[in-house]
Amino acid sequence: MSISPAHEVPRPEYPRPQMVRQDWLNLNGPWQFEIDAGDSGLDRGLRERELSQTITVPFAPESELSGLGHTDFMEAVWYRRTVTIPAAWAGRRTLLHFGAVDHDATVWVNGVEVARHRGGFSPFTADLSEEVRPGEDATIVVRARDPRQGSQARGKQSTRYGNYECLYTRTTGIWQTVWLEPVPDVHLSRPRITPDVANSSFTVVTPLSGNRPGTSVRVTVSDREGVVATATARADVDLAPSLRLELDRVHLWEPGEGYLYDVRVQLLDAGGAVTDTVDSYAGLRSIAIDGKRVLINGRPVFQRLVLDQGYYPDGLMTAPTDAALLRDIELSVAAGFNGARLHQKVFEERFLYHADRLGYLVWGEFGDWGASTGHEQQPTASFITQWLEVLERDVSHPSIIGWCPLNETSEAIHDRVAQLDDVTRGMYLATKLADPTRPVVDASGYSHRVPETDIYDSHNYEQEPTAFAGQLSGLSKNEPFVNTTSGDRPISVPYRGQPYFVSEYGGIWWNPELAGTEQDATRVGSWGYGQRVRTEEEFHVRFAGLTEALLENADMFGYCYTQLTDVFQEENGIYRFDRSSKLDVERIRQVQSQPAATERSS
The missing domain is CATH 2.60.40.10 (Immunoglobulins)
Known part of the structure; x- marks a missing residue:
C-alpha cells in the first residue's frame, strides 16, 4: 500500500531492510508531545488528555530536527498520535514497531497498555489487534522515562547538565522510526541467515x-x-x-x-x-581465526578501522537522512579505512544495510557506558536482555565481522566485583550462543575478564610514535600492551595468544581555527587526547608515525583510529562534526594504503 509522500515524512525509507514487507505505514512526522519533569504524568492525567507541544518523530527532543532542541534533563516525556488503521488490512493483525526509544517505554493504544520495554538501543513491537481493527482509529500514547540517576546503558550521553570531554548531548524518547504493518495470524518472524562458504x-x-x-x-x-x-x-x-x-x-x-x-x-x-x-x-562470507590472524573468506584482511560514534549536529544519534548514513561510510573509505568500530551506540539498521552493500567491515557494539554508580561500573542483568535484542536484529548482516558487548570496564580482577564479572561473562556467553560464527571481544580495552575471549585488545593514546611502537613491541613474545589503572592491581585475565589489535589509538587533537589562539592555549571548549598538534603538517607526521607502527607489527590483525568526525567539543576527527573537510584526506589515505606486515607475509 502507499505511504505518505516523502516530503511530508522525515526518514521515509523502510527502516528494516533485512526483513521487508510490502504493506506498511510510516508514523514519523508530527506527534503531540509534553515534558514530564517530575515523572508524575500518569497521576496528572497525561495519558488521557491532549499534550501541549508538537515534536517531529523520529528525532529526540534534545535535537534541532525535533523542532524543540530542549537539552536539559527530562525525567520523562510523553507522545500522543491518532492514526487510522488502513481498512485494506482487514483480516490481518496490526503490529506497531519502534526502532528505538530511550530509555524505559510504556505504550498505550486507546487507553490499554500494549507494551513495556527497557533499553534505549534495541527495537520492540506491540500487537494492536485486540485493541483496534482495520478501519478504526488508534490513539497511541507513549511514555518514555529517562532518569538522570542509576545504572543505565547510555553510551556517550552526558550525565552532567552540559557536554564534557567525550560525552555529549543526551537522547530522550523516540529516536528511530515508528511504523505499522499488517501480518496474518500465523506469520513469519525475522529470518536468520547463516552463510557457509x-x-x-x-x-x-x-x-x-x-x-x-x-x-x-x-x-x-x-x-x-x-x-x-x-x-x-x-x-x-x-x-x-x-x-x-x-x-x-x-x-x-x-x-x-x-x-x-x-x-x-x-x-x-x-x-x-x-x-x-x-x-x-x-552475503556469502566466512570469518576464521588462525593463530593471531583473523581471516575473511580464508585470507587475512588487515582491518583498518575508524571509531564511528554516529552523532550528527542537528539529529544527535539520529541521522537527518538515509543519505547521511551512506555518506559517513563514503567519507571513511575516502580516508583509506575499510571498516569501523560502531562505538557506544547501536546504529540504525539502515547503516548496516549500506555497509552490507559496500563491503564495509563493522564491529557491532552495545552502548554500555552509563553503568557507573560512582566508583565502579555496575552493569545489570538488563544489559544482557537488551544485548540479546540487538543480536536478534543484527545477526544476519554480513558486514558485521565481530561483536563487542562491553567497553572499558576497569575494576581490578582480585576485587571480584561479582556483578561485573557475571554480566561480562553473561554477555559473552549470550553472544556466542546467539552467534557462534563471529569472534567476540568480552570488553574492548582495559578489563578483559573472560579467559576464553576470542579477541584481546587495548586502547592506547600514546601520542609519540616511537614510544607507541615500543609499547607494542612485546606482542611478538606474547607480552602485549595491556591497559591498567592506578596501582598494581591487575584488571585483566592474562593474554593467551589470541588475535590482538589496538582498538582505539590516535585521537589526535586538532582544530585549525584555534591554532595559535588564546583558546588554543587554554583549551576551553575543546577536547582531545594528549598534546594538541600545532599545525596540520604536525598532524600528518604524527598520524603516519602512529599508524605505521601498527601496520608494521606482524602480530597485529588491525587497528581502530579515533575517530571519523569531531563530535561537539571532542575535536579529534578526520572530518569536522558537519562532515566538512578539515585535513588533507588523500595524505591520510596514502598512509593507510601501505601493505600491512600480515598482508605482505600471507
Whole structure:
C-alpha cells in the first residue's frame, strides 16, 4: 500500500531492510508531545488528555530536527498520535514497531497498555489487534522515562547538565522510526541467515508465530542473473524450520565488494497459497581465526578501522537522512579505512544495510557506558536482555565481522566485583550462543575478564610514535600492551595468544581555527587526547608515525583510529562534526594504503 509522500515524512525509507514487507505505514512526522519533569504524568492525567507541544518523530527532543532542541534533563516525556488503521488490512493483525526509544517505554493504544520495554538501543513491537481493527482509529500514547540517576546503558550521553570531554548531548524518547504493518495470524518472524562458504550455501532459519496443519515455508535465493537456489520445508511441526540452500552460482561477499543475494521467504497454506512474504538479502562470507590472524573468506584482511560514534549536529544519534548514513561510510573509505568500530551506540539498521552493500567491515557494539554508580561500573542483568535484542536484529548482516558487548570496564580482577564479572561473562556467553560464527571481544580495552575471549585488545593514546611502537613491541613474545589503572592491581585475565589489535589509538587533537589562539592555549571548549598538534603538517607526521607502527607489527590483525568526525567539543576527527573537510584526506589515505606486515607475509 502507499505511504505518505516523502516530503511530508522525515526518514521515509523502510527502516528494516533485512526483513521487508510490502504493506506498511510510516508514523514519523508530527506527534503531540509534553515534558514530564517530575515523572508524575500518569497521576496528572497525561495519558488521557491532549499534550501541549508538537515534536517531529523520529528525532529526540534534545535535537534541532525535533523542532524543540530542549537539552536539559527530562525525567520523562510523553507522545500522543491518532492514526487510522488502513481498512485494506482487514483480516490481518496490526503490529506497531519502534526502532528505538530511550530509555524505559510504556505504550498505550486507546487507553490499554500494549507494551513495556527497557533499553534505549534495541527495537520492540506491540500487537494492536485486540485493541483496534482495520478501519478504526488508534490513539497511541507513549511514555518514555529517562532518569538522570542509576545504572543505565547510555553510551556517550552526558550525565552532567552540559557536554564534557567525550560525552555529549543526551537522547530522550523516540529516536528511530515508528511504523505499522499488517501480518496474518500465523506469520513469519525475522529470518536468520547463516552463510557457509565451505559448502557454497546458506542456512535459513525461519521462526514462526505459530503452526497450522499443512503449512510450509519456501525460501528462494537469487543473484543478479536470477534464481540460484530454492528449498521448501514443512512449517506445521517446527516453530523455526531450517532450510539449507546450495547455490548454483557463487559470489563471495568481500571487503570493499559487498555482493548480496536476494532472499525471499514465503509462508504457504495447505493449498499452496502464499499467506506471508518477507524479502531479505544475504552475503556469502566466512570469518576464521588462525593463530593471531583473523581471516575473511580464508585470507587475512588487515582491518583498518575508524571509531564511528554516529552523532550528527542537528539529529544527535539520529541521522537527518538515509543519505547521511551512506555518506559517513563514503567519507571513511575516502580516508583509506575499510571498516569501523560502531562505538557506544547501536546504529540504525539502515547503516548496516549500506555497509552490507559496500563491503564495509563493522564491529557491532552495545552502548554500555552509563553503568557507573560512582566508583565502579555496575552493569545489570538488563544489559544482557537488551544485548540479546540487538543480536536478534543484527545477526544476519554480513558486514558485521565481530561483536563487542562491553567497553572499558576497569575494576581490578582480585576485587571480584561479582556483578561485573557475571554480566561480562553473561554477555559473552549470550553472544556466542546467539552467534557462534563471529569472534567476540568480552570488553574492548582495559578489563578483559573472560579467559576464553576470542579477541584481546587495548586502547592506547600514546601520542609519540616511537614510544607507541615500543609499547607494542612485546606482542611478538606474547607480552602485549595491556591497559591498567592506578596501582598494581591487575584488571585483566592474562593474554593467551589470541588475535590482538589496538582498538582505539590516535585521537589526535586538532582544530585549525584555534591554532595559535588564546583558546588554543587554554583549551576551553575543546577536547582531545594528549598534546594538541600545532599545525596540520604536525598532524600528518604524527598520524603516519602512529599508524605505521601498527601496520608494521606482524602480530597485529588491525587497528581502530579515533575517530571519523569531531563530535561537539571532542575535536579529534578526520572530518569536522558537519562532515566538512578539515585535513588533507588523500595524505591520510596514502598512509593507510601501505601493505600491512600480515598482508605482505600471507
